[in-house]
Amino acid sequence: HTDPDGILWVGTADGYVSRYDGKAKDDSWVTFTEKNGVADRSVRAIHQAPDGGLWFGTSNGVCRYDGKAFVNFTDPDRLGSNFVRVIYRDPDGGLWFGKEGGGVSRYDGASFVTFTSRDGLAGNSVWAIHRDSDGTLWFGTEGGVSRYDGKTFINLTTRDGLADNYVSALYQDPEGVLWFGTWNGG
Numbered sequence: 001h002t003d004p005d006g007i008l009w010v011g012t013a014d015g016y017v018s019r020y021d022g023k024a025k026d027d028s029w030v031t032f033t034e035k036n037g038v039a040d041r042s043v044r045a046i047h048q049a050p051d052g053g054l055w056f057g058t059s060n061g062v063c064r065y066d067g068k069a070f071v072n073f074t075d076p077d078r079l080g081s082n083f084v085r086v087i088y089r090d091p092d093g094g095l096w097f098g099k100e101g102g103g104v105s106r107y108d109g110a111s112f113v114t115f116t117s118r119d120g121l122a123g124n125s126v127w128a129i130h131r132d133s134d135g136t137l138w139f140g141t142e143g144g145v146s147r148y149d150g151k152t153f154i155n156l157t158t159r160d161g162l163a164d165n166y167v168s169a170l171y172q173d174p175e176g177v178l179w180f181g182t183w184n185g186g
Contacts, residue, residue, distance in 0.1 A: 001046040004048075007019055007020065007021050007022075008021075011045070013042050013044075014041055014042060016032055016038050016043060018030065037063065037069060037071075038063055038070055039056070039058045039060045039062070039063040039072040039074070040058035040060035041059075042058055042060075043056050044059070044083075045086050047088070049095070055087050057087050057097060059083050059084075061073050061074035061077075061084065062079065062084050078105075078111065080099060080116070081099040081100065081103070082102070083102065084097050084098070085099060085126065088129035088130075090137070091131075091135075093108075093109070094107060094108050096129050096137070098126030098129050098139065099124075101125055103117070103119075103121050103124050104126045104139055115153075119153070120152060120155070121139060121153055121155075122143040122145060123142040125142040126139050126140065126141050127141065127166070127167065127168040128170045130172065132178060140167030140169065140180065141165075141167060142165065142167075143165055144156055144158075145157075163186060164184035166182055166183035167180050167181070168181055168183060
């Protein structure tokens with residue numbers, strides 16, 4: 001992720017999160033670890049909120065960095081599962097966290113609401129989140145793709161023409177066509 005100041009933030013599978021400002025020769029790279037408050041060494045997703053706060057999805061929950069300190073949210077905070085793979089912000093300001101094995105959770109700034117396959121989601125591992133031009137949310141899961149209108153889920157799988165049920169990428173092109181990237185083709 002590149003922030004508005006041009007600073008590059010890099011999450012790694014086993015090395016926490018690093019910041020690169022590209023200005024100073026000796027200290028261009030700064031790595032933040034558990035000693036600084038990062039929830040886990042595996043950082044899988046990065047998102048910057050309009051207030052400038054950075055959110056990091058890790059293998060041990062999600063953490064928010066305000067430029068001074070990290071605040072961590074985990075399953076006891078009703079996140080639903082700690083392995084966060086993807087972060088998406090909706091137009092209402094809510095943050096959606098797609099998790100491995102824990103469905104998807106929406107955070108409104110005060111509390112989490114989690115949706116899983118018991119609520120109609122196609123699968124409990126959410127790899128991708130996309131909002132289409134009509135405002136509908138789409139979730140790529142290991143069980144197909146779920147369309148969510150704010151009330152109910154409609155699921156599409158290989159029975160509906162998907163190349164594979166593991167959907168890891170979602171995209172809407174300029175003509176309005178939705179594209180689904182799967183583990184076995186698109």
